[in-house]
Amino acid sequence: MDGLLNTNKPKGITSYDVIRFIKKNFHFKGKIGHSGTLDPAATGVLLVCLGKATKLSSLLMAQEKEYEATLKLGIRTDTLDEKGKILSRIDKISITEEATKKVLFSFIGEIKQVPPLVSALKYQGRRMYEIAREGKDVPRKARRIIIKEIKIKEIKIPFISFRVVCSKGTYVRALCRDIGEQLGCGAFQSNLIRKRIGPFLLKDALTLERLKERGLSSSLIPISEVLNFIKNKVEQARPLQ
Known part of the structure; x- marks a missing residue:
């Protein structure tokens, strides 16, 4: 079959x-x-x-992929999503909607992205998530990816929901992390739906x-x-x- x-x-x-x-x-x-x-x-x-x-x-x-994602500002986790251990927390977030939009749209185009440690990528023949479970870290090189489109669906601080069209190799968890870092408060991915391949x-x-x-x-x-x-x-x- x-x-x-x-x-x-x-x-x-x-x-x-x-x-x-x-x-x-x-x-x-x-x-x-x-x-x-x-x-x-x-x-x-x-x-x-x-x-x-x-x-x-x-x-x-x-093939290019399309996702709907929601990130939560003010919290960093080791897995970059809600399942991970909280590494830092900021309770008061003072970010304008205009600044938020500017940061998100700055990621459109060809960019370099460091993949998450907790991923299916391999390092010296082992899946990196297996290494992460042992409490270890490994060096990760930034990879070239393309963010073709970002469309903001809702901004309701600390949550931002958006649609993203991207190339192979893109980790939306890492994109959420990088958006949070650019905004100066950290962030993790709280929800992800793959809409299209x-x-x-x-x-x-x-x-x-x-x-x-x-x-x-x-x-x-x-x-x-x-x-x-x-x-x-x-x-x-x-x-x-």
Whole structure:
């Protein structure tokens, strides 16, 4: 069985838990993997590749992504989200809406971002989150990413909600951290929803319950459709080269 599943990962489980769910409920024994990890606290689009579609995983991971995020100002945590240990706290925050907008919009474009320690990136063959669990730190190089768009949805200090369209390799947790540092008070990511990976939208994504009801074969997006999308993206990019 070959194809792509557009799933809506619920809060509180890992991305690999979704794969375990598929293996267990559909007795699937073929090749399977996901195209881009979502943190346990995050929800939204998680693409799962089955069979021959696993060969397309890297191409899918390279697509631009869209998120809705909320950050909370005044608190720094070691994981950059609400699950982490609080490192510092500022109870009184005096920041204007104008200053907030200026800082957020300053991140649009090509920037360098230091990834979180608690991440699936590898250091000397080990996942960095495994090293973090041991209370250790590792050197992390800033990586080039592109923030294509930021749209502020609501500013209600200490919370800021915004939409962001970004390139592969972007950590929204790290973006929230950096926004907080630029504002001089620190911040952590309090909520994250992945709305889109390339053309695959959250509104079309299946919850695990819905996937179980529909069945695996009727829920798969054929490889031909995925290949057509990739072909169209390449053709659109040619005039720009």
